[in-house]
Amino acid sequence: MVKLITQLKYSALFFIALLLFTIVNPYTGGDILAFLVLAFFLLYKLFGDYALLVFLIIRPTIDYWRDYVVLSEDEFRFNVNAGISIILLAWSILFFIKNHEYWKQIPARRIWLVFLAWVAITYTYTFDKSSTVTEVLKAANLFALFGVTFVMRFKYPTKFNRYFRKTLLIGALPPLALAIYQYFTHSGLMIDGVANRLYGTFAHPNILATFALLLFIFSFDTFFKNKERWLFQPFNAWFKNQQDLYFLAFLFLAAIITLTYTRIAWIAFIFFLVAYGIIKATKLTLSILAILVVLYASFFPINHWLTSSFNINLQENAVIARLTTRNREADSIAWRRDVANKVSPLFRDRPLLGYGYGSFATVWDINKGIQNIWDNTSEAHNDYLKVAFEAGIIGLLLYLAIFAALLYREIQYGKNHKWPNTIFILSILVYLILSLSDNMLHHTPVIWSLWAIWGYWSAEHA
Numbered sequence: 001m002v003k004l005i006t007q008l009k010y011s012a013l014f015f016i017a018l019l020l021f022t023i024v025n026p027y028t029g030g031d032i033l034a035f036l037v038l039a040f041f042l043l044y045k046l047f048g049d050y051a052l053l054v055f056l057i058i059r060p061t062i063d064y065w066r067d068y069v070v071l072s073e074d075e076f077r078f079n080v081n082a083g084i085s086i087i088l089l090a091w092s093i094l095f096f097i098k099n100h101e102y103w104k105q106i107p108a109r110r111i112w113l114v115f116l117a118w119v120a121i122t123y124t125y126t127f128d129k130s131s132t133v134t135e136v137l138k139a140a141n142l143f144a145l146f147g148v149t150f151v152m153r154f155k156y157p158t159k160f161n162r163y164f165r166k167t168l169l170i171g172a173l174p175p176l177a178l179a180i181y182q183y184f185t186h187s188g189l190m191i192d193g194v195a196n197r198l199y200g201t202f203a204h205p206n207i208l209a210t211f212a213l214l215l216f217i218f219s220f221d222t223f224f225k226n227k228e229r230w231l232f233q234p235f236n237a238w239f240k241n242q243q244d245l246y247f248l249a250f251l252f253l254a255a256i257i258t259l260t261y262t263r264i265a266w267i268a269f270i271f272f273l274v275a276y277g278i279i280k281a282t283k284l285t286l287s288i289l290a291i292l293v294v295l296y297a298s299f300f301p302i303n304h305w306l307t308s309s310f311n312i313n314l315q316e317n318a319v320i321a322r323l324t325t326r327n328r329e330a331d332s333i334a335w336r337r338d339v340a341n342k343v344s345p346l347f348r349d350r351p352l353l354g355y356g357y358g359s360f361a362t363v364w365d366i367n368k369g370i371q372n373i374w375d376n377t378s379e380a381h382n383d384y385l386k387v388a389f390e391a392g393i394i395g396l397l398l399y400l401a402i403f404a405a406l407l408y409r410e411i412q413y414g415k416n417h418k419w420p421n422t423i424f425i426l427s428i429l430v431y432l433i434l435s436l437s438d439n440m441l442h443h444t445p446v447i448w449s450l451w452a453i454w455g456y457w458s459a460e461h462a
Contacts, residue, residue: 049155088141089141092145105151106151119132119395122354122395126357171449183196194322205260206438207445210268264436274289276423276426279422357395387441427454
């Protein structure tokens with residue numbers, strides 16, 4: 001009791017000191033930094049190990065304020081999200097020290113640490129020091145989330161299991177609720193000639209699409225593996241059984257993915273369903289797939305006949321147009337290929353070491369020709385191209401080795417235990433597909449949840 005009173009006394013003194021600092025200090029950025037320090041202190045004191053859940057709940061929502069700069073010094077600029085990332089990293093270091101006995105059990109930790117060390121070394125020659133610090137911090141956060149969730153699943157097998165699932169649900173509510181509002185008020189974004197693309201609390205519809213896809217895969221796994229259906233337990237009283245609620249959730253998330261009009265997310269979504277279907281119901285899945293292929297192949301002559309005979313153009317529907325239209329405005333494949341081709345000569349100048357982790361946008365902005373001046377984005381839209389360009393072939397091989405280590409571990413486990421981890425393996429393949437055509441390493445709200453889920457699943461299969 002005396003120890004608790006002493007701790008509270010010191011906590012009160014610390015809080016008063018920070019409060020005085022915010023009153024005296026004339027800079028808003030300094031006030032926010034003080035608040036972040038206080039937030040770290042309170043998280044560590046009040047929640048202990050379970051502070052992880054707080055991070056996962058707030059991260060999707062605070063992305064809405066990503067453009068608010070907390071601190072700017074020379075070329076270094078840190079926004080609110082960067083502040084939360086620093087708090088997470090500091091907290092996770094204390095967590096690993098406190099729970100050091102679990103450290104050696106974390107899968108792929110060695111290759112993760114080697115990758116982090118390599119991208120940190122690129123700071124010595126990077127073309128953009130601020131971006132390198134930010135991106136290395138992001139990568140360290142991913143390992144922290146993976147490792148902490150893995151340890152928590154071991155340390156608190158029953159309690160954490162229940163809380164973790166509820167955390168993902170609560171954290172998903174604000175972006176999904178805002179997406180619904182955007183749909184009904186037609187306040188989504190106009191991108192690539194498509195109006196009202198939903199984006200929730202995120203910077204781009206692609207992030208909401210991959211976030212909804214992640215939730216779909218996780219709830220899909222929960223539905224087929226857990227009889228108690230923990231994910232939607234708070235809503236039990238509203239439905240006769242959990243199966244009805246899961247069916248509605250699957251339809252809702254599929255609709256969100258569709259209404260973002262993000263084709264790479266559509267491809268990954270179809271890949272997941274087809275791959276899982278072939279594994280569990282091969283004949284039925286192949287039959288449905290064959291029907292869909294025939295329908296797609298016959299669409300163009302049918303639509304031509306409808307247009308010429310009845311003046312009915314099916315491509316006036318935005319979803320159908322997004323699936324079938326191939327032109328410069330609607331088709332970003334040609335644009336991605338053009339960027340890759342023009343970046344290749346730059347890559348060949350520094351193939352082993354790269355230009356510094358996080359420096360792609362800076363280097364491309366400096367070197368892109370007059371034909372690409374109109375392009376207001378300087379991202380690679382391909383994580384493999386990005387990592388190779390920034391960290392060289394060495395960095396790319398280390399990055400791919402992380403996924404290879406996870407896949408090898410899960411395949412070995414699946415072979416020996418009748419494949420209870422099929423969805424985990426498919427989720428890794430889905431991510432690798434998404435990384436071919438999107439900036440997944442920039443989709444921080446998505447990959448925070450994703451690596452936490454992978455840590456959770458890895459502990460289940462240990």
